[in-house]
Amino acid sequence: MWNPWRENLKDTPKESLNWRLWFGVFVFGLMGAARGIDEGLIGTTAELEPFIKKFGLENGSKHDQAETLSNITSMVQMGSILGALVAFFMTDKIGRLWATRLLCCFWVLGITIFLASAATAGNIGMVYAGRFIAGIGIGQTTVVAPTYLAEIAPRAIRGLCVCAFAGAVYIGIMLAYFASWGSSIHISSKTDAQWLVPNSMHLMFAGIIFTLSFFARESPRWLIKVGRHEEALTTLSRLRQLPPDHPYVQSEIIDINDQLNREREATMGTTWLGPIRELFTSKANLYRIQLSIMSQLLGQWSGANSITIYAPQYFEMMGTTGQNEKLFATAIFGLVKFISSILCAFVLIDLIGRKRALSSGITLQLFSMLYMAIFLLIDNKVSDDDSPQTPSQKRAATGAIVMIYFSGFGWALGWNSIQYLINSEIYPLRLRALGGSIAMTFHFVNQYGNSKAVPLMFLAMTTGGTMLFFSCVTALGLIWVWFFLPETTGKSLEAMDEMFNLPWTLIGRKGAQLTRGSGGMAEIMDVEGEKAVATEIEKGHGEQVERVETQRAGEQKV
Known part of the structure; x- marks a missing residue:
């Protein structure tokens, strides 16, 4: 029987794929909701x-x-900017588990204030305040959860585990869409319960995550970082369901300690500003920051996320009129994105690789955005009930609606998964929470700007012009992925340094081929990698690559 995971899991003991691992993935993945x-x-x-x-x-x-x-709409994104900024400090200071419990408290407090606004005579200030406070908690989830998931996952399925968070985003979207559609049908439009009932989902999910966090295990990597070595070994042994002296467990522990010791030696004697200085003075770390910032900038302004937030308005733009019809079409859109994210998490990300999955998703999204842009530029009265549509215009409008669904599939396959996954695995342990926090702060700054600007862009640039702008950004994203994004599939978290020590012109295009990077206490080039390095030397990168090889040889000799 064909098993697409057999090659990826050949070096992973089957005992490590157990219920304790999946429980942790479930609890922290659920934060995406x-x-x-x-x-x-x-x-x-x-x-x-x-x-x-x-x-x-x-x-x-x-x-x-x-x-x-x-x-x-954008007030949660404003709060999330602050949440993402403080997340790195809270995650490193009190651990991944207590950071989770704290963010749930902010989340519940904010939503409670938001829902309480129903008892007032339209106090918009309570809506703003409640959503801002809730955003502080929601913003932290994008740092805490991917960091934890990347740290507990066996490297062969790290993409799957981290993408559980991205998949949960669409569980939340799908349930929210259906809840709003259901309430519009079954709850009277004369009572505030029509919007209060679906919004109570926030409280339900926050309560579930808070409670289940007390049954999860802390990250072994964080425990080692704070000096709790015995507890880290015990925790990792239980997570893998292997004895502490098992080679697989020992290999992970040695890799973690080795990287942490090298980081501490390099930053010995520095102040609390040391990690920040290290992040912005090292060429390898500057490349990592570039990956984080550009993935957020290009992903958020590709337009797909604005479709998620303003989905009913987009369906109305394409000719779907009537409140219930718009909400039903939106609910189906949520289902499509959920199925797409699950397919991506369980099959594509680790099986075909991060770079190929992202390129495929962006290509599909670009085609969809261009169709919608051209359609809206030609037929800008499609949503006007007083303007009769010809049969060909109606078919074109139907095609535009289908393109909304295709854009959702492309987004789930591409940017949505990568924007969390890449930031959780490219940074060394010492800088992981800080790098992820900076990345997600930039994420919410752009999401705030996007959600704030889109309704006004529709007026100033027209709907067709706005979609054409999104198409251009999506095309730029495809070029950036080809040149700059490295393939990290199958590489251990502690082995990423090997790839980022290459010349910057090689990291994105050939970093995966030039480095073995699978972990296990050593960074050793395989035969094909050696041939690839020789080829690059002949092409003119000789001095830089040889310098990396000399440095690697010296480390191995020591």
Whole structure:
């Protein structure tokens, strides 16, 4: 029987794929639902009549309405910027588990204030305050969860484990979309319960994650970092269900200690600013920062995330009218994105590789965005009920609706998975939480700008012009991936340094081929890697590559 995972798992003891590992993946992966629920609920909540009337979303000019909607929508992103900034400190200071419990408290407090606004006479300030505080907790999930998942996962399935977080984003989105659609059908539009009931999902998920965190294990890598070596060995042994003296467990422990010792030796005597200075003075770390920032910038402005948040408005742009029809189409959109993310997490990311999966996703997204842009530039009255549509225009509109679904599949396969995965695995242990925090801060800055700007862009640039802008950014992303993004599939977290020590012109295009990087106490080039290095020397990179080889040989000799 064909097993696509057989090659990836050939060096992984079957005992390590046990219920303790999957329980940790479930608990921390579920944190992705925090963002998903909010993104899915806020756009659809703004379509419900009680919410519109309560907070005056119909008052004023179209510009005023767009401004109010963007403020409500983007307030969680503002809070998330602060959450992502403090996440690295909390994650490293109190550990991954207690950081999780703390963020759940912020999440619950903020949503409670938001829901309490229903008891007021349309106090928009409570909506803003509640969503900002909730954002502080939600923003931390994007640092805490991927960091933990990457640290407990066997390297062969690290992509799968971290993508559980990305998959949970779409569990949240899908459930939120269906909850809003269901409430619009079964709960009277004359009562605030129509928007309060679906938004209570926040409290349910936060409570589940908070409770289950007490049954999860702390990250062995964090335990070693804070000097709790015996506890780390015991925890890793239990996570892998292997005895402490098993070669696989010992290999992981040695790799972690080796990297941490090298980091401490390199930064000995520095102040608390040492990690920050190290992050921005090393060429290898600057390349890592470039990967983090560009993946967030290009991913957020590719337009797919704005479709997630403003999905009902996008379906209306393409000719889907009526509140229930828009919400139903949106719910199906959530289902498509959920299935896509699961397919990506369980099959594509580790099987075909990060780079190939991302390139395929971006290509599909680019095709979809271009179709929608051209359609809206040609037929800009499709959402106008007073403008009759010809049969060909109706078929083109149907095609545009289908392209929304295709763009969701491309986003789930591409940017959505990589924006969390790449930041959780490229940084060394000492800088992992800090690097992830900077990356996710930049993520939420761009998401805030995107969610704030899109309603106004539709007015200033027209809907077709906005989609054409997103298409251009998506095309730039495809070029960036080809040249700069390295393939990290199958490499241990402690072995990434080998690849980032290469000349910057080689890391993205040939870093995976030039380094073995599979861990296990040594960084040894295989025969094909040696041939590849020789080829690069002949092409003019000789001095730089030889310098890396000399440095590696000296480390191995020591």
